[in-house]
Each structure stands twice: as structure tokens, then as C-alpha cells.
Amino acid sequence: MSDHEFETSAFIRSKLTEWGVPLKKTDLKTGVIAELDSGQSGPTVALRADIDALPIQETTNLAFSSKNTGVMHACGHDIHMTALLGAVYILTHQSIDFKGKIRFIFQPAEEANEGALQVINAGHAQGVNAILGLHVKPGKPVGNIGLRAGYTAGSIDKFKVSISGIETHAAHPDQGSDVIVALTGIVTALQTIVSRNVEPTSSAVLSVTEIHAGTAWNILPKTAVFSGTVRVLEKKERELIRSRFQEIVSQFSSAYRTKAETDWYVGDPAVYNDPKLTKIVKNETSKFAEVFESRAELGSDDFSCYQERLPGVYAHLGVGETGEIHHSDFAPDENAILTGVSYYVNNTLRLLGELK
Ligand SMILES: [Zn+2]
Ligand SMILES: [Zn+2]
Structure with a gap:
């Protein structure tokens, strides 16, 4: 749950350490920040995944249901962080040439509307030229990506x-x-x-x-x-x-x-997708996924706190007909994760190439 992501953070840290990704020193109680430095001068692109669960008793009966009574990933943040871990794995295991830095933000406490500000106040958004985030979207075909320039969430x-x-x-x-x-x-x-x-x-x-x-x-x-x-x-x-x-x-x-x-x-401001970056991300994403135009909605995401300070793009990731988020039987199709990985990897490399 928000601000209690101790074991989740420990798991992420252990994977990143195993893969040789330098962790950033942090004052955050939970959450993990890491950065890959190409050693060549260039922009910094940050990738954000929220990692907190909700105080809901899971009723999906899935083999990988939550083992914590009264706590479940009813908002798909497990998909977000798995996609980001997948992106880290690819960026560290394939010899990909890039210029600049890639910062990985495994953010706590999104559901409490405070995690993004914790990350920002701890100085982890400093020096970032662009930030990418995503959120699962029930009711859209698995692996389709929704994008919209301008206001996207309230x-x-x-x-x-x-x-x-x-x-x-x-x-x-x-x-x-x-x-x-x-x-x-x-x-x-x-x-x-x-x-x-x-x-x-x-x-x-x-x-x-x-x-x-x-x-x-x-x-x-x-x-x-x-x-x-x-x-x-x-x-x-x-x-x-x-x-x-x-x-x-x-x-x-x-x-x-x-x-x-x-x-x-x-509270948090509205999610606002930078039009110039969104155009680039749309173009890149259409090479590996079906892209749809996201609708502006009045739900919120504290990703907007980053966007208030630097340009960013927040995408929707289709996870099929699963019922709504924040429900005890929410079961997004995990096949969407692969597209989430590509969203992070391909768009990061494209933006590092385009941003000055
Ligand atoms: Zn939520
Ligand atoms: Zn969420």
C-alpha cells in the first residue's frame, strides 16, 4: 500500500543490483531510483512506474493473487513496474548505444497523491529533460497504446x-x-x-x-x-x-x-501531455503497437506533478475487458506488459536521439 512498499522496493533493488544498474542514493522511505549513464553527453529521460497497491481484498483467484490479506494491485501498478523492470533489463542486457542518461523512477504512494512530490522533493526529477509514464486502461484491446496531446486526466x-x-x-x-x-x-x-x-x-x-x-x-x-x-x-x-x-x-x-x-x-494538477513530445511518442509507438486517441478523463494521477515541472507524456496501455480499476476482481491481461516494455524502451531511445 501507499508508503508501505518496503518488500516491493527491496525486490526491485535486488533485481537492479543483480543487473548492475547503479541505484541512486535517496532519502525516500520507499521507492527506488536508478540511473543508466551512457558516459556520453546528452539529455536525461526519466521513466516512471508507480508501485503501490490498494487496501482491497483480492477476489480474482489468479495463481499470482496477492498474498497480503486486504491488499491488492487493483490499479495495475504491478503491470507498470513489471514493464519498467522489463525495460531496465533490455537496456542493460542488449548492447544498445545511446547518448545521455536514463533515470528509472519506481515511485511510491501514487494512490495517496503524494509519491510524485516525495520523489521531486528528494531531488530525483532534477536534471531530467523529459519523462514518460503509463497507466493500464481496461476496456481497450490488450497492448494497444492510448495517447493524447494536452490535458489527459483531471x-x-x-x-x-x-x-x-x-x-x-x-x-x-x-x-x-x-x-x-x-x-x-x-x-x-x-x-x-x-x-x-x-x-x-x-x-x-x-x-x-x-x-x-x-x-x-x-x-x-x-x-x-x-x-x-x-x-x-x-x-x-x-x-x-x-x-x-x-x-x-x-x-x-x-x-x-x-x-x-x-x-x-x-491537490495535484491535471495531467498535461506536452504536444511536441506526444507527437514524437505517437509516431514511435505506432511502429510497434496499435495507437488510439485517449479520451480526457477526470480521474487523476500524480504523474502531473512531474509534468508541472518538465515536459512529459502519459500513455494508456490497453489491458482488455477486465472490469474497472479499484475493484477486487480487477485482472488486467498481463500480455500487455510486453507492449509496456517497448513503450518505455523505444520511446526513450527515440527521445534521447531527438532532444538536445
Ligand atoms: Zn488507482
Ligand atoms: Zn493507478
Whole structure:
């Protein structure tokens, strides 16, 4: 699981050491960073695979099911890291000539939305000219690669609103100020932000996912709390939604004679594929795989934190009809791994040749 990838990191380290790949010294608690240096001056291309699992009890009954109770690779990160290990193996076992450096980032804690920042804060994105990542994509043919220039996955913000009023007997609402009526009014009004304020052709989602209030059927409570998340592709929508959110919460709460406090947690930015690099990667990938145009979606990936600092490409890897990620029976077709290996190897060599 996120930040508990101790044995996974030890396994990766042992393989890299066995293959003679120099490991980078790191302050990371989990995760592994390594680098191949050609000895010839040139750019540095980084390859990232996330390595964490999820707190889900696996029900696939596969021969290689998780042996850890309540923990499984329900997001396909085992495929990502295996593909990257395959790429390391090829790059170290075949006499491939290249200029520059190739950095391998086996990143922890993607599911916690913090691993990429841990890697960046530990200095492991420094000196990198381009970064490549991928994610399994259920519902697409095995080994097909999806690419899209520009925004590909959403930014992720979280909010929590606490409303306070005056507690009173359910039969005497006039003597208090009802936080439940205020909360439902606010939650309903918030739904107008995406439908009335966001440009109709833009992508945005605002979901209230938790509501907590009350202790008894005959008391109007003093406090009510709700929380949820906002996902968008573009920065301007992200700012617009946040300011409209504050406006609605503050004005509605005072209209209902209550007080509201908002905690807003700014999460990862949107995944943005550098158009120039994406064009090169598309061209290279079409030589060994069927390429499809990825759809922009509002799920998130902290790969975006690298892309905020340096150009990168995030691809989708088709893994067949397997059901959705984050489900206990998620079983991506492992035949996709080979294409994942080629994605990493071929595109790295191409980019090292093209980047100055
Ligand atoms: Zn996931
Ligand atoms: Zn994932």
C-alpha cells in the first residue's frame, strides 16, 4: 500500500543490483531510483512506474493473487513496474548505444497523491529533460497504446465545509437556526456551478461525497459537515469553481442564519501531455503497437506533478475487458506488459536521439 512498499522496493533493488544498474542514493522511505549513464553527453529521460497497491481484498483467484490479506494491485501498478523492470533489463542486457542518461523512477504512494512530490522533493526529477509514464486502461484491446496531446486526466481538489447554527427542539425550529436545511440548500446550490458557471464545452465535476449531522430524531443539531471533491482539466475552471464555491457557501449560510467554514485542500494538477513530445511518442509507438486517441478523463494521477515541472507524456496501455480499476476482481491481461516494455524502451531511445 501507499508508503508501505518496503518488500516491493527491496525486490526491485535486488533485481537492479543483480543487473548492475547503479541505484541512486535517496532519502525516500520507499521507492527506488536508478540511473543508466551512457558516459556520453546528452539529455536525461526519466521513466516512471508507480508501485503501490490498494487496501482491497483480492477476489480474482489468479495463481499470482496477492498474498497480503486486504491488499491488492487493483490499479495495475504491478503491470507498470513489471514493464519498467522489463525495460531496465533490455537496456542493460542488449548492447544498445545511446547518448545521455536514463533515470528509472519506481515511485511510491501514487494512490495517496503524494509519491510524485516525495520523489521531486528528494531531488530525483532534477536534471531530467523529459519523462514518460503509463497507466493500464481496461476496456481497450490488450497492448494497444492510448495517447493524447494536452490535458489527459483531471486535477484533484478536496473540500470540507462545517456549518454551525443554533441547536433546538425539532418542534421549535423558530428558536434555532437549522444547519440541516442550510446544508441541503448549499449542496443543491453547489450543483449549479458546473451546470451554470463552467463553460459548457469544458470538463468539470463537483461531487459531495460525505454528509454528517445530527444525533437524534427530535433534535435539530448545532453542526453539520459535508465534504467532497472537485476535478477539472483546465486551470481557469479550477479557479472559477473554487471562487464560486466560496461565494455560494458564504452567502447561502448567512441567508439561512448559520455560519460556515470551508477547508480547501489543493491537490495535484491535471495531467498535461506536452504536444511536441506526444507527437514524437505517437509516431514511435505506432511502429510497434496499435495507437488510439485517449479520451480526457477526470480521474487523476500524480504523474502531473512531474509534468508541472518538465515536459512529459502519459500513455494508456490497453489491458482488455477486465472490469474497472479499484475493484477486487480487477485482472488486467498481463500480455500487455510486453507492449509496456517497448513503450518505455523505444520511446526513450527515440527521445534521447531527438532532444538536445
Ligand atoms: Zn488507482
Ligand atoms: Zn493507478
